[in-house]
Amino acid sequence: NLTGRLSDVIKTLKGEARLTESNIQKALREVRLALLEADVALPVVKDLIARVKEKAIGHEVMSSLTPGQAFVGVVHQELISIMGGEKEDLNLSTTPPAVILMAGLQGAGKTTSSGKLAKWLIEQKKKKVLLVSCDIYRPAAIHQLELLATQTGADFFPVQNGQKPGEIGAAALDYARKHHHDVLIVDTAGRLGIDEAMMNEISELETLLNPIETLFVVDAMQGQDAVNTAKAFSEALPLTGVVLTKLDGDARGGAALSVKHVTGKPIKFTGIAEKLTGLETFHPDRMASRILGMGDVLGLIEEAQRSTDEHEAKKLMQKVKSGKGFDLNDFKAQFQQMKKMGGMSAMLDKLPAQLSQAAQNVNVDDKVINRTEAIINSMTQQERVKPEILKASRKRRIAAGAGVSVQEVNRLLSQFDQAKKMMKMMNKGGMSKMMRGLKG
Ligand code: GDP
Numbered sequence: 001n002l003t004g005r006l007s008d009v010i011k012t013l014k015g016e017a018r019l020t021e022s023n024i025q026k027a028l029r030e031v032r033l034a035l036l037e038a039d040v041a042l043p044v045v046k047d048l049i050a051r052v053k054e055k056a057i058g059h060e061v062m063s064s065l066t067p068g069q070a071f072v073g074v075v076h077q078e079l080i081s082i083m084g085g086e087k088e089d090l091n092l093s094t095t096p097p098a099v100i101l102m103a104g105l106q107g108a109g110k111t112t113s114s115g116k117l118a119k120w121l122i123e124q125k126k127k128k129v130l131l132v133s134c135d136i137y138r139p140a141a142i143h144q145l146e147l148l149a150t151q152t153g154a155d156f157f158p159v160q161n162g163q164k165p166g167e168i169g170a171a172a173l174d175y176a177r178k179h180h181h182d183v184l185i186v187d188t189a190g191r192l193g194i195d196e197a198m199m200n201e202i203s204e205l206e207t208l209l210n211p212i213e214t215l216f217v218v219d220a221m222q223g224q225d226a227v228n229t230a231k232a233f234s235e236a237l238p239l240t241g242v243v244l245t246k247l248d249g250d251a252r253g254g255a256a257l258s259v260k261h262v263t264g265k266p267i268k269f270t271g272i273a274e275k276l277t278g279l280e281t282f283h284p285d286r287m288a289s290r291i292l293g294m295g296d297v298l299g300l301i302e303e304a305q306r307s308t309d310e311h312e313a314k315k316l317m318q319k320v321k322s323g324k325g326f327d328l329n330d331f332k333a334q335f336q337q338m339k340k341m342g343g344m345s346a347m348l349d350k351l352p353a354q355l356s357q358a359a360q361n362v363n364v365d366d367k368v369i370n371r372t373e374a375i376i377n378s379m380t381q382q383e384r385v386k387p388e389i390l391k392a393s394r395k396r397r398i399a400a401g402a403g404v405s406v407q408e409v410n411r412l413l414s415q416f417d418q419a420k421k422m423m424k425m426m427n428k429g430g431m432s433k434m435m436r437g438l439k440g
């Protein structure tokens with residue numbers, strides 16, 4: 001699976017000081033497979049791999065990261081940039097009514113998304129919205145939209161018998177102008193596959209209505225097939241954006257990359273449920289994490305990058321490695337590091353479910369972090385560096401100063417001792433000894 005592949009990537013690069021052409025070969029292959037498994041189209045995968053390679057080689061590895069983490073970080077960044085980097089908003093800056101034309105295959109989610117969009121515009125943007133359906137082939141589809149209009153509080157423009165799509169569109173636009181609607185959403189008919197008659201029909205509508213947004217609606221579950229559909233629609237129409245639907249299914253998000261790559265147009269919304277509230281604005285960074293399938297581990301990496309003072313981190317690592325000279329000041333610094341990263345609970349949120357469970361069992365919560373800091377703050381420098389001088393009277397003074405009990409001071413000191421022992425063990429006997437130590 002994906003997460004497995006990426007942790008393999010991290011392992012592959014263990015112990016490397018710098019990312020080089022030769023040591024990232026295997027990692028690149030894993031990423032390539034991971035992307036294909038996520039349903040990203042082959043040409044997109046190739047392009048992405050080339051970019052990652054270029055960015056990764058010679059990449060400086062921060063002391064707070066392993067080379068594997070740094071590499072995955074590069075992959076993540078490139079995924080984001082291939083999806084357009086920043087989130088892009090719906091454009092409504094035109095003389096009202098702003099026309100939004102919905103295009104896409106049958107079943108992609110055009111009608112549902114029209115309803116969701118109407119709700120979003122009414123509730124979030126306080127707009128007056130008119131809905132119209134040009135799907136004259138399926139009376140049920142028109143009724144479906146009418147129902148959505150009722151549910152969202154949008155106005156609905158009814159179709160007269162025998163009207164052609166162009167006539168319906170023109171009449172609706174005229175009505176929207178007269179009734180001061182801010183937005184006119186035009187739902188259209190789709191076909192099961194790319195079809196010339198359909199393309200001609202929607203092109204004519206586009207020319208006639210001159211929409212500010214022409215949104216290509218595509219089903220994320222289509223995976224690789226989304227590429228061909230996206231290509232056909234972007235060649236026939238001046239698309240302005242994409243709505244990627246059905247991401248609540250087991251779609252792995254690869255379509256997001258492919259569609260952006262092929263059309264060159266930003267994804268503006270995602271459909272995440274059948275119901276009317278199931279519409280979200282699109283965030284490239286979140287989608288990149290989804291494609292990598294790693295929860296928000298990457299967020300954690302970024303957090304570390306931001307909050308670590310490189311020099312401090314190096315010094316601390318050195319001490320942790322040697323176990324020498326590690327005192328209560330360093331112990332406090334470790335806890336402060338944790339706090340900078342948003343505390344234990346924020347860190348737990350970002351870990352994948354399994355890891356998070358394990359971390360919770362260790363039982364370090366934010367209160368403990370704060371208390372630890374308070375206790376160490378109440379110690380003199382001498383006490384921090386030489387904790388063995390801490391006898392009963394000093395402990396009582398510290399406890400009073402920190403507003404805790406003497407037992408808590410003792411607990412902290414024994415935690416510190418354990419941490420120190422652990423470091424020594426790691427240093428002497430390596431991991432296996434440490435594991436034995438933990439069991440016993
Ligand atoms: P259209 O032919 O393009 O108009 O597609 P519809 O809007 O009629 O949607 C086709 C089916 O997909 C319907 O059953 C919708 O309820 C469903 N659907 C649309 N968007 C989503 C979504 O984001 N999530 C889920 N789970 N279902 C969706």
Ligand code: MG
Pocket residue numbers: 110111112135141187188
């Ligand atoms: Mg429809």
